[in-house]
Amino acid sequence: MCCIANALNSGETSAIMMMNYYLMLSNSHGEGVLSRYQSLRLEGRMCDVVLEAEGVEFPAHRSLLACSSDYFWSVFQDYTLESGARTISLPALSSLGLEQILDFIYTSWISLSPSTLEVTLQAACYLQITHAVDLCTRYISESIAPDNCCFFANIAARYGLSEAFDDKLSQLSALKPALCTPFIRSVVKILLVGGGPEANRPQNQILTYEPRSKKFQPLSTSLPNKLQHQGVCVVGNFLFVLGGESAVMTVTDQVWRYDPRFEQWEEMEPLLQKRAQFACCVVESVIFAIGGRGQRGEPVLSSVERYNMREGCWRSGVSLLYSVYGHACATIGTGIYISGGIHVNNPESSKEVLFLNAVKGYAWQRRSNMSIARFGHQMATVRGRIYTFLGMYEPFCDIERYSPEQDLWTRLKPLLNDRFCYGLTATGSRRVNGIDPLRTLNLDKDKFGQDFTIWHCVRIKGDSHNVL
Numbered sequence: 001m002c003c004i005a006n007a008l009n010s011g012e013t014s015a016i017m018m019m020n021y022y023l024m025l026s027n028s029h030g031e032g033v034l035s036r037y038q039s040l041r042l043e044g045r046m047c048d049v050v051l052e053a054e055g056v057e058f059p060a061h062r063s064l065l066a067c068s069s070d071y072f073w074s075v076f077q078d079y080t081l082e083s084g085a086r087t088i089s090l091p092a093l094s095s096l097g098l099e100q101i102l103d104f105i106y107t108s109w110i111s112l113s114p115s116t117l118e119v120t121l122q123a124a125c126y127l128q129i130t131h132a133v134d135l136c137t138r139y140i141s142e143s144i145a146p147d148n149c150c151f152f153a154n155i156a157a158r159y160g161l162s163e164a165f166d167d168k169l170s171q172l173s174a175l176k177p178a179l180c181t182p183f184i185r186s187v188v189k190i191l192l193v194g195g196g197p198e199a200n201r202p203q204n205q206i207l208t209y210e211p212r213s214k215k216f217q218p219l220s221t222s223l224p225n226k227l228q229h230q231g232v233c234v235v236g237n238f239l240f241v242l243g244g245e246s247a248v249m250t251v252t253d254q255v256w257r258y259d260p261r262f263e264q265w266e267e268m269e270p271l272l273q274k275r276a277q278f279a280c281c282v283v284e285s286v287i288f289a290i291g292g293r294g295q296r297g298e299p300v301l302s303s304v305e306r307y308n309m310r311e312g313c314w315r316s317g318v319s320l321l322y323s324v325y326g327h328a329c330a331t332i333g334t335g336i337y338i339s340g341g342i343h344v345n346n347p348e349s350s351k352e353v354l355f356l357n358a359v360k361g362y363a364w365q366r367r368s369n370m371s372i373a374r375f376g377h378q379m380a381t382v383r384g385r386i387y388t389f390l391g392m393y394e395p396f397c398d399i400e401r402y403s404p405e406q407d408l409w410t411r412l413k414p415l416l417n418d419r420f421c422y423g424l425t426a427t428g429s430r431r432v433n434g435i436d437p438l439r440t441l442n443l444d445k446d447k448f449g450q451d452f453t454i455w456h457c458v459r460i461k462g463d464s465h466n467v468l
Helices: 027-043 062-068 070-075 095-107 117-126 130-143 149-158 162-175
Strands: 002-010 016-024 049-053 056-060 087-089 190-193 206-210 215-218 231-235 238-242 255-259 264-267 279-283 286-290 304-308 313-316 328-332 335-339 353-357 365-367 378-382 385-389 399-403 408-412 424-427 430-434 442-449 454-461
Touching: 027 095, 049 095, 056 062, 056 095, 062 070, 062 095, 095 117, 095 130, 117 130, 117 149, 130 149, 149 162, 231 279, 231 286, 238 286, 279 328, 279 335, 286 335, 328 385, 378 424
Parallel strands: 049 087, 328 378
Antiparallel strands: 002 016, 049 056, 190 206, 206 215, 231 238, 238 255, 255 264, 279 286, 286 304, 304 313, 328 335, 335 353, 353 365, 378 385, 385 399, 399 408, 424 430, 430 442, 442 454
């Protein structure tokens, strides 16, 4: 690209000469400067400031930061305390979001996905990098669809971008009927997810159970994969299926989310580790995956990971005091309780119980042991008490009840039959669980009335591993 202009140049004589000159622009010069800056950053050379977020440090160059961000332009003025600081702490940002924005500053490229969008947008807005905000806005506009419109609309509203998508959202609303959730967390339906009637032959069928009519019906959609020993939970009216083991005995880290409004499955951010026979629970809309095992023959896990819907990614949590699988889990308020299972160095079932405050706790704490060692069992919370039901290899059919205030276990009237590897859910003052799939092709559903300690039986054909 060039421009031609005329100039007047007067010499010692009175003659006037006409001279042409050219104004040239190099498109590659700016890219070359950024490329050199990126090389210097990767090599750690000439970096004169360190940015810190969540304990992660990122060496950088003040000059480029100041030219790219109004925030850093103000911070690095001569009269500020930060102007000469070697390290700048950014506690309001996540390390992932800061990393995303630094990559953009140094390369002009930004990598966006549903799992990274919000942390990137948060960092771009906080650091006042308008070009990055524009790219995030464009990504939302081009990606919004009926199955993700709520997700994107909520993010846009949080960062004042809603007006940019009003027309698109209006078009989507006109094309789809009223959004409803007829199955998830309904007062009249219970979901049975995955599992199977025979050992190591999982199915992908999902059944719904109506307590009033005492009938089971198959859901119109199926699991994307045939799974057993998976985790199942509900957050924000979405059904999540985590990890598990396939029909070919392969453990997975996949996470699937079912949207009942559109009857669609969507693959989400995978677990940090492949897990089966682990504990899964939800505290204040955060999903916890606790312990479990990987592929058969691999070490048992003590790690914990958590998924926050706002962040859209899995992060490491507070690890257990020991490695364990086949344990059960229940919650009361912000407290998480796990019990039983098999420890890594002990082939026998365990009686041990651990507790963690999911909001304020920094370590798992021991609680009173159960009176019966359990593995492959289930726990449920009803009216502030935890009920533990029988599992595999148990000589008894007894149920135990735990009082958090007294830290005390009490034995209750036993089940009619022994069972293990079943599903369990709480419905008001009752719990519903399925019979051992290793022993029968029929699924018994036992309802235990807390006040009267009476068991009732409802029969259906088939079986499922998880009940919700």
